[in-house]
Amino acid sequence: MRILSRKLLGIARARAETLRLLCRMKKAQIVARTKGSVGADTKTAIYAAAKKLIEAKGFEAMTLRQLAAEVGVQPGSVYRYVESKDELLQALMNLHMISLIENWEKLEGKGNDPVSRLKAFVAFHIRYHIERRADVVIANLELRSLGEEYRADVVTKRSQYEANLRNILSDGVKAEVFPNVDLEVTAYAIIAMLTGVCFWYRPDGRLSIDEIIEVHQKLVLQGVVG
Amino acid sequence: MRILSRKLLGIARARAETLRLLCRMKKAQIVARTKGSVGADTKTAIYAAAKKLIEAKGFEAMTLRQLAAEVGVQPGSVYRYVESKDELLQALMNLHMISLIENWEKLEGKGNDPVSRLKAFVAFHIRYHIERRADVVIANLELRSLGEEYRADVVTKRSQYEANLRNILSDGVKAEVFPNVDLEVTAYAIIAMLTGVCFWYRPDGRLSIDEIIEVHQKLVLQGVVG
DNA sequence: CTATTAATCAAACGAACGTTCGTTTAATTA
DNA sequence: TAATTAAACGAACGTTCGTTTGATTAATAG
Incomplete structure (x- = not known):
């Protein structure tokens, strides 16, 4: 079992490396700050999306990943506009x-x-x-x-x-x-x-x-x- | 900082090991089915505790660990009386x-x-x-x-x-x-x-x-x- | 045109979550 | 008393959570 998990770990590492390379290739196309992005608009969108999701599911049930997806942004990006949930x-x-x-x-x-x-x-x-x-x-x-x-x-x-x-x-x-x-x-x-x-x-x-x-x-x- | 976290990890591991030893020592004294435990009573207690906690914090905010603690039982034991949250x-x-x-x-x-x-x-x-x-x-x-x-x-x-x-x-x-x-x-x-x-x-x-x-x-x- | 700032991403972190499982003891039945 | 069932434990599972970080690109200012 220990040998198996080492093998799996190796495979996982190799796969992660491959993914990383793929990412680097894509990076020339889609990354970081998006065209036409304006902070004030994003903040407005975050608040609007939060209202919608909390109304529908409740505050505790809403996750920041759902919120970010609704806004069209990565989870971490929400923290530029919000101190905490x-x-x-x-x-x-x-x-x-x-x-x-x-x-x-x-x-x-x-x-x-x-x-x-x-x-x-x-x-x-x-x-x-x-x-x-x-x-x-x-x-x-x-x-x-x-x-x-x-x-x-x-x-x-x-x-x-x-x-x-x-x-x-x-x-x-x-x-x-x-x-x-x-x-x-x-x-x-x-x-x-x-x-x-x-x-x-x-x-x-x-x-x-x-x-x-x-x-x-x-x-x-x-x-x-x- | 990396050194610090490794240090903390080491301390945490040592502490976990100590706790595990303590647990093993206690096993001779306190374990498994408790004296005077009756299933029907436990179920009643679970429902009562759930009402209290959900009223106070909301359903999503209540964790099964809090519920179990309120009843005075281990988290897993709740599942003898409840299919799911x-x-x-x-x-x-x-x-x-x-x-x-x-x-x-x-x-x-x-x-x-x-x-x-x-x-x-x-x-x-x-x-x-x-x-x-x-x-x-x-x-x-x-x-x-x-x-x-x-x-x-x-x-x-x-x-x-x-x-x-x-x-x-x-x-x-x-x-x-x-x-x-x-x-x-x-x-x-x-x-x-x-x-x-x-x-x-x-x-x-x-x-x-x-x-x-x-x-x-x-x-x-x-x-x-x- | 260059330097700086604004905005976003990808990746990861530890912690906590609901839940499952095999074991162990108490109570009950035969 | 021996065998069976009821009740709980302790430990772990994989997943998801809120959050942090450093790199990277778009927009703006000098």
């Missing part, structure tokens, strides 16, 4: 939370009374979540995979976003348009219900996004107004 | 769905009018989901990790359970107690909102389970009754 997830989640908060702030204050503000929130949340399904799925399912050092930051940002809804409800209670609502629980309930949409929504479904929004606006408003 | 997840999800459906069927039909049936469903769903958080978290977050051959089965069972709510809503519409509700969307919305509870509920929180149920019953009923 963990840091990549952190970046995706943080960018999403920041974008979510900013986009709502752009709309906020358009209406004055609590009822129209609540309707606006429902519409915004559903539309934004359907349009960025991958971001949302990642942000909601992969918190566990996020390193402890990053998690608190994302959780804080999420709470910050949810505070917008709590403020609307609170103003409604003060103005006596929403009687007897428990701010905390109601906010959780509404958000869960709205976020849930992007887990069953299908573009070719029976209802349009606007119709889905209307159904939810009615449910929410009747729920809190009574 | 995938089959373990499938078993956990299927058992949960079956139990969920059965437990609701035991309660169903206690009330007659759609309103009291809807209230009963809200109460049951929240209480059951809080009490079996691990099961619920797994069933809701790990569908992606489930092999395609098993997934359809779990999805069917889930839809079967959700049909209970759709039937209640449908009866309410026929009896003209719930005017103008979209059966499909409303059912999704209610379930998402109720399931959401077990992602924020804390036993030492401000409200008791009963109080949380009351808040949701009110929200849901006002939402569908108008």
Whole structure:
């Protein structure tokens, strides 16, 4: 057996040498930096591919080899743009939370009374979540995979976003348009219900996004107004 | 650097040799079948530990070595009770769905009018989901990790359970107690909102389970009754 | 035109993964 | 008590993982 393995080792070595020679021959044709490659584009492609793969398989199940293949690059090349797999997830989640908060702030204050503000929130949340399904799925399912050092930051940002809804409800209670609502629980309930949409929504479904929004606006408003 | 790594390799080899000797010495004391070991108990322990670990870290992130350590057994021993890691997840999800459906069927039909049936469903769903958080978290977050051959089965069972709510809503519409509700969307919305509870509920929180149920019953009923 | 920087590749690393296997001991049966 | 079955162990298997490295080419700046 020991002789056999030595023989095999020899064969393997010879084969490796042959492959190396073949590589050297090909090197004149295809190698290293590719024509037209631009770093910024590659980084964008990496982030997009990561979103797609994590949404489909989950963060832990996605390998950097799959990610690299999706981008059309070698596994090692990803590390020019990403510190580590963990840091990549952190970046995706943080960018999403920041974008979510900013986009709502752009709309906020358009209406004055609590009822129209609540309707606006429902519409915004559903539309934004359907349009960025991958971001949302990642942000909601992969918190566990996020390193402890990053998690608190994302959780804080999420709470910050949810505070917008709590403020609307609170103003409604003060103005006596929403009687007897428990701010905390109601906010959780509404958000869960709205976020849930992007887990069953299908573009070719029976209802349009606007119709889905209307159904939810009615449910929410009747729920809190009574 | 090459010299350093050779040095480390040498140290590692020496240490491995020492450990091997220690193992051989211990063999006279601790080995093989342990006293008082019962197969059924071990299987129960494996399922319980798997639930705990998957809930905390996710299915892909849990390793069989962690699972074995949690049970207090060697990694290979797990395979006496489990066909594969995938089959373990499938078993956990299927058992949960079956139990969920059965437990609701035991309660169903206690009330007659759609309103009291809807209230009963809200109460049951929240209480059951809080009490079996691990099961619920797994069933809701790990569908992606489930092999395609098993997934359809779990999805069917889930839809079967959700049909209970759709039937209640449908009866309410026929009896003209719930005017103008979209059966499909409303059912999704209610379930998402109720399931959401077990992602924020804390036993030492401000409200008791009963109080949380009351808040949701009110929200849901006002939402569908108008 | 030359030197420098940006971008990528091929190859390898050790570690950890799920899983298999032959052996060994505890409990049960005949 | 002897033979059989149940339960677990320890060690290893081949594979794949995230990551690092040094060489190599494309684009850009001087």
